[in-house]
Amino acid sequence: MIHSLDRARFRSTVVVLTVAALAVAGAVTAVTRTTVAQAAAGSLAAVAPVEDEGADCPVPNPGSLTANSRLPDPFRRVDGTRISAKSDWRCRRAETKRLAERYVYGEKPAKPQSVTGTVSNTSITVNVTHNGRSASFSAGVQLPSGSGPFPAVVVLGGFGADTATVRAAGAAVISYDPLAVGREGTPRNNKQGAFYSIYGSSSGTGLLLAWAWGVSRIIDVIEQSGGSILRADATGVTGCSRYGKGAFVTGAFDQRIALTMPIESGSAGAPIFRGIPGESGAQPLSSAYGEQPWLGDAFGSFTSSPTTLPVDTHQTVAMVAPRGLFIMDNAHVDWLAARSASVAALAGAEVYRALGAGDNISYWSDVQDGTHCAARSEWRTPLQQNIQKFLLKTGNAAGVFRISSRKAGNLAEWRDWQTPTLADGPTTPPTTPPTTPPSTPPTTPPTTPPTTPPAGGGCSAAVSINQWTGGFVATVRVTAGSSPVNGWTVAMTLPSGASVTNAWNANRSGNTGAVQFSNVSYNGSIAPGQSTEFGFQSTGTGTGMTPTCTAR
Missing domain, CATH: 3.40.50.1820 (Alpha/Beta hydrolase fold, catalytic domain)
Known part of the structure; x- marks a missing residue:
């Protein structure tokens, strides 16, 4: 060119x-x-x-x-x-x-x-x-x-x-x-x-x-x-x-x-x-x-x-x-x-x-x-x-x-829209934008399948990583159990040398070591068995992180 x-x-x-x-x-x-x-x-x-x-x-x-x-x-x-x-x-x-x-x-x-x-x-x-x-x-x-x-x-x-x-x-x-x-x-x-x-x-x-x-x-x-x-x-x-x-x-x-x-x-x-x-x-x-x-x-x-x-x-x-x-x-x-x-x-x-x-x-x-x-x-x-x-x-x-x-x-x-979960079959065009839980902008589709909902109440979290030289993007899926969730917090420990530079669809506390992410106004409510996602970008390597979810 x-x-x-x-x-x-x-x-x-x-x-x-x-x-x-x-x-x-x-x-x-x-x-x-x-x-x-x-x-x-x-x-x-x-x-x-x-x-x-x-x-x-x-x-x-x-x-x-x-x-x-x-x-x-x-x-x-x-x-x-x-x-x-x-x-x-x-x-x-x-x-x-x-x-x-x-x-x-x-x-x-x-x-x-x-x-x-x-x-x-x-x-x-x-x-x-x-x-x-x-x-x-x-x-x-x-x-x-x-x-x-x-x-x-x-x-x-x-x-x-x-x-x-x-x-x-x-x-x-x-x-x-x-x-x-x-x-x-x-x-x-x-x-x-x-x-x-x-x-x-x-x-x-x-x-x-x-x-x-x-x-x-x-x-x-x-x-x-x-x-x-x-x-x-x-x-x-x-x-x-x-x-x-x-x-x-x-x-x-x-x-x-x-x-x-x-x-x-x-x-x-x-x-x-x-x-x-x-x-x-x-x-x-x-x-x-x-x-x-x-x-x-x-x-x-x-x-x-x-x-x-x-x-x-x-x-x-x-x-x-x-x-x-x-x-x-x-x-x-x-x-x-x-x-x-x-x-x-x-x-x-x-x-x-x-x-x-x-x-x-x-x-x-x-x-x-x-x-x-x-x-x-x-x-x-x-x-x-x-x-x-x-x-x-x-x-x-x-x-x-x-x-x-x-x-x-x-x-x-670059975006203020979320990726919908599209149904497999035909639907009648909605008269208002759908209210399905928003998803996040990973650099590729998630690298791990979503977890099954927890057997009881509360919530669970699963993380997928898209790694490149010097950094990664993490996509975290939060899934409600048998009861609705009206607010959630996900905690995880980042590997040594990793530092969060940006996050979306979540508030965060801390950038290195033990960090916490909590819902924002539009994705705190999750129906039983349903999921929402948030993500973050970080320097370093993203291997070995284990997220834990706490429902509020």
């Missing part, structure tokens, strides 16, 4: 993850764990049969925009109510999509009237006709060894995950030149490429969604090809730098994509818009908007005031849910805004968690080599695991969050 560097230099450093098997000695990996039910739900996160499942959902006009320095609540509908069932997410996602199109990316048109083409062992051709206008483009194909049909990963512009590793894992590589569909170096009122040949050079849609539209048309052709060479139900997408932005948006806007893998996407990619102005050295929004017409024309109104946006990129992350998402980042380069990207991943992971698919999202910025789009030995194993899980359907590795201490975002600073 450092565009002042020449492209030839980028091509010499990108797309080359080490092929030799390599383990990172002594690395601390925070691996998500879920309950059996959550794991089962996550494993069933099949791709949708259509590009946009929510196309039939009514989307009301959001009305006037008001400033909000916190991240918008991804669970709150445009009408102000909150979703309460997993089945509600389909139309809530549709609302998010329309808002993102209207204010951030521009419109991604539905499938054109005619899409035809061919798939061979070496190439894909795409021919599009719509409203009397036509355009064509093509992509290269490299097959792995073995017999097909094969899953495939679309690599944008030659910048993305290591193609040798992708093929070695058993997936084909589709080499897609997005500039043939949306050309860079053009003014906003005269955009060029196959997309703009169809929809007009003055279209308000930015290049990122034009590129995404091109990938969707490739999938259309694969679907029509008969499936003897490539599988239409097992497509991934990846890209680095500007093409990481494109991969991120592509995966969010086509629900047929099983695995999305953006790399070092920077401003206009994964990092939250609200965080970029306050992140030292990050590419400013005005620069990302003006450098190329990546974002939609409408975003120009928000480059100096992102707090008035009704959406942010954590919701673009959420649009991918519950499908596979592996965000790879670089905390060494300030320009890439990795701290803001980690916040987007943490907040988006809350939607994954609410949908019971917390194991389907990974974020990794803890890398040793700071060169932009360089080889990353650290990513080779999780890359293989994601391909096995989401494209080959032969693995079930848990998601991994490894956030560099250089650029560790704190979700608690």
